[in-house]
Amino acid sequence: MNEQARWQAVLERDAQQDGRFYYGVVTTGVYCRPSCASRRPLRRNVRFFDTPAAAQADGMRPCKRCKPLQQRADSRTVERIEALCRHLEQHLDDAPNLDALAVRVHLSPFHLQRQFKAVLGLSPKQYVDALRLRALRQGLRDGAPVTRAIQDAGYGSSSRVYEKLATHLGMTPKQYRSGGRDVAISYASGDTSLGQVMIGATDRGLCFVQFADNELELIDRLRSEYPGAELAPMDAQHAPQFDDWMQALRRHLETGAPASVLPLDLRGTAFQMKVWNYLCRIPSGEVRAYAEVAEAIGHPRAVRAVASACAANRVALLVPCHRVIRGDGGLGGYKWGIERKRALLDQERAQRSGRSAKP
Ligand SMILES: [Zn+2]
Structure with a gap:
């Protein structure tokens, strides 16, 4: 798509083009989706970007109105995906088969994979893996026999499974169960x-x-x-x-670059994952109230649950819970201390004003 066609899409606020490119306005330093409802800028002040990352790298900030960093999924899709999560949770024994899952929710396998990722930030397979690992750790900590714990978590019993688990845990399930004895x-x-x-x-x-x-x-x-x-x-x-x-x-x-080299310990429930996934998209230096997060993930009454999902986040810095504050502007709780939360936010704000002060 050439620049002329992109500009035309911006003029028409063509929502079909959302996600395919972004436009930034050099005079305001803000970038938008093509469909953004804000006033159209002058052509000469517009730059086009293929990804939000490219816009950010150019010193642009995401628009608060069209929120280009948030992937959108309509509420019906979210409901379907949630129903699918419940299904997966109840069938940990079955290897998730994308084609069969797609039939359940009346989507093509391609779209299912994409929508699932948009809502949860994980593929269906990764989601099941995370659930199983969580169940396994819990079972082992509760003292269940290793084979039982592995089976109850929905894994097969081959030696290959055992090897794979050892990689995820950093030790064998037996060693994990014993509190890492002799490891x-x-x-x-x-x-x-x-x-x-x-x-x-x-x-x-x-x-x-x-x-x-x-x-x-x-x-x-x-x-x-x-x-x-x-x-x-x-x-x-x-x-x-x-x-x-x-x-x-x-x-x-x-x-704020993704730290994919560090493993996220996804112990959360589907709801927590959703909260965490949303938090990952809050731009650096910006904050949201717990209630805003609850609203944004489609559970407006779940303010308390959002707060506890944040508290349960073991790797808080990899998932930026410090960007969520109480509705009254107070800093609220933070597992690693209010002072650290404040420092982190100050630092991000300073970086941001440094960036936007650039010519
Ligand atoms: Zn916008």
């Missing part, structure tokens, strides 16, 4: 703009990511989650990997 966990912590972060890893993968004010507190938490493990500071051999993680994390804190 070597190496840890390293680093300074971020928000205090210390600690990452714990085994030879198989990550098993711990947390923030606190100081290293001692973090070691305490690591020890209480894995009382049986052998804990040791990370050696030089693993340092490059740790540096990669830290780099991804710092970049995430500074620019």
